[in-house]
Amino acid sequence: MNPVRPQTKSEHGDLLFKCQHCASPLIVDAAAAGMTLNCQRCGKPTVVPMMSVPVSPTSPQELTDLQRKLKENESQRTEVTGYINQLSIQLHRWKLRLQTLNERKDELEEEVRKNS
Ligand SMILES: [Zn+2]
Incomplete structure (x- = not known):
C-alpha cells in the first residue's frame, strides 16, 4: 500500500484528492487509483479517485x-x-x-x- 501524506501540490504521477470524511487534501501515487486508503488525518477509509480532484482554496x-x-x-x-x-x-x-x-x-x- 502506498503511503498517504497530506500535501497541497500535485507531483507528476500522483493523485490529489480530498478525504470523503474530513475533506483533508491527500496525495497518493497514481498506482493507488481506485483503492481504498485510510485518511492520514481522520483515519477513516476513503476511496482514491481514478483522476485528480482539484483541491483549490474556497x-x-x-x-x-x-x-x-x-x-x-x-x-x-x-x-x-x-x-x-x-x-x-x-x-x-x-x-x-x-x-x-x-x-x-x-x-x-x-x-x-x-x-x-
Ligand atoms: Zn479524513
Whole structure:
C-alpha cells in the first residue's frame, strides 16, 4: 500500500484528492487509483479517485454560498425540531388518554362482574 501524506501540490504521477470524511487534501501515487486508503488525518477509509480532484482554496463566493446553506440548514433543523416537540407532546397526551380509558375499562368490567 502506498503511503498517504497530506500535501497541497500535485507531483507528476500522483493523485490529489480530498478525504470523503474530513475533506483533508491527500496525495497518493497514481498506482493507488481506485483503492481504498485510510485518511492520514481522520483515519477513516476513503476511496482514491481514478483522476485528480482539484483541491483549490474556497473562493469568497463559495464561502458565502456555504454560509447561506448552513443558515438554511439551521432554520430547517429548528423547524423539524419544533415539529418533533409538538408531536411528542401530542403523543404524550394520547398516551395519557389511553391510560385513562384503560382504567375506566377495568372499572366497568369490575362492575359487570359484580352484577352478573
Ligand atoms: Zn479524513
